[in-house]
Amino acid sequence: MLIPVSVKNGFQLLCKHKVPRAGFKNMAKSGLVLQSVSNDVYQNLAVEDWIHDHVSLEGKPILFMWRNSPSVVIGRHQNPWQECNLSLMREEGIKLARRRSGGGTVYHDMGNINLTFFTTKAKYDRMENLRLIVRALNALQPQLDVQATKRFDLVLDGQFKISGTASKIGRANAYHHCTLLCSADEDFLTSLLRSPYQGIRSNATTSTPAAVKNLLEKDPALTCEALMSAVAAEYAAHHRAAGHVALIDPTDEALFPGIQTKAGALQTWEWVYGKTPKFSVNTTFSVSYGQSHLEIQVFIDIKNGRIETCRIDTPDHWLPLEVRDRLNSCFIGSKFCPIETTVLTNLLLRTCPEDHELHSKWNILCEKIKGIM
Numbered sequence: 001m002l003i004p005v006s007v008k009n010g011f012q013l014l015c016k017h018k019v020p021r022a023g024f025k026n027m028a029k030s031g032l033v034l035q036s037v038s039n040d041v042y043q044n045l046a047v048e049d050w051i052h053d054h055v056s057l058e059g060k061p062i063l064f065m066w067r068n069s070p071s072v073v074i075g076r077h078q079n080p081w082q083e084c085n086l087s088l089m090r091e092e093g094i095k096l097a098r099r100r101s102g103g104g105t106v107y108h109d110m111g112n113i114n115l116t117f118f119t120t121k122a123k124y125d126r127m128e129n130l131r132l133i134v135r136a137l138n139a140l141q142p143q144l145d146v147q148a149t150k151r152f153d154l155v156l157d158g159q160f161k162i163s164g165t166a167s168k169i170g171r172a173n174a175y176h177h178c179t180l181l182c183s184a185d186e187d188f189l190t191s192l193l194r195s196p197y198q199g200i201r202s203n204a205t206t207s208t209p210a211a212v213k214n215l216l217e218k219d220p221a222l223t224c225e226a227l228m229s230a231v232a233a234e235y236a237a238h239h240r241a242a243g244h245v246a247l248i249d250p251t252d253e254a255l256f257p258g259i260q261t262k263a264g265a266l267q268t269w270e271w272v273y274g275k276t277p278k279f280s281v282n283t284t285f286s287v288s289y290g291q292s293h294l295e296i297q298v299f300i301d302i303k304n305g306r307i308e309t310c311r312i313d314t315p316d317h318w319l320p321l322e323v324r325d326r327l328n329s330c331f332i333g334s335k336f337c338p339i340e341t342t343v344l345t346n347l348l349l350r351t352c353p354e355d356h357e358l359h360s361k362w363n364i365l366c367e368k369i370k371g372i373m
Helices: 007-014 041-054 086-092 126-140 186-192 224-239 259-267 321-331 338-350 356-370
Strands: 003-005 032-036 062-066 071-074 095-098 106-108 112-120 146-148 154-156 160-163 165-169 173-181 200-202 244-248 279-289 292-303 306-313
Touching (some): 032 041, 041 062, 041 112, 041 173, 041 259, 086 186, 106 112, 106 186, 112 224, 126 146, 126 154, 126 224, 279 356, 292 356
Parallel strands (some): 032 062, 032 244
Antiparallel strands (some): 062 112, 071 106, 112 173, 146 154, 160 173, 200 279
């Protein structure tokens, strides 16, 4: 079993890895196993970017192990409105992150292990990494039936997905990262990764739903700690890496110069939502007002996360055309976001005549629109 070393000793080891300035310098002979002391999704994703961008991996592969507090992570080319329940995430305080690799959407919590395999572009081999994980699992439980699929997933008992894969291949370096379900909250996972939004049309990459299962359900001995130790030991044996795990702090600017800037960029609205491929919403909803039951249509085009065109169709007798046009116009250029919609609506209402009925209809309409955001 590999014994974690302290952050200080880990830093001394990492300083032997070669990068242009500061950080890792001249790590000799073998690979390296790192483990994050942070559970923040943005900090850990920033470490991936930093290693990919700054570390010379020629003959010196790295395994990075990390876990996050509850969060949803979408792929580089995905649409969060299609992939997850943003409303529920806001209610529960769940973070949304967009990684720089492709692939589908995943749910992270402390019962999910993340493994990132760094190599040069020439040495990149997802199947080799998955086979390494399978060997580690079988070392803990020889009877465990885990297989790697052609989609580069890991499947338990031929039907339950326990690991999904994504990757980034750069000019010189590459990384393959995957999840490993140990004891994640399956109910929460299912609820958060089910989009309630209707009428979305997009060319964004879509996730493929699959039945999942935690390894801990199969064997109580398959804890996160045991799994991480087994994978680290197998990795060290395969790559002739040093016989310990280096604990790292993703906020350490001395170790990772510029890391805070990378983590900050991953948290911005412009990255998380603004990088969504262009999409449109075409939906109809019912409104009850007094004795009336109305059908209202909404057509919205969104580019870079902002509303490019907007058309709200209501019966003329319920909401005058000039009022609808005013509402449509005020949304153009705004973020496709319920918070911004609320601010715009309140500002617009202040400019309107003191018409209680009109304000009431307007508020009903805006609440419906926020429901699709």
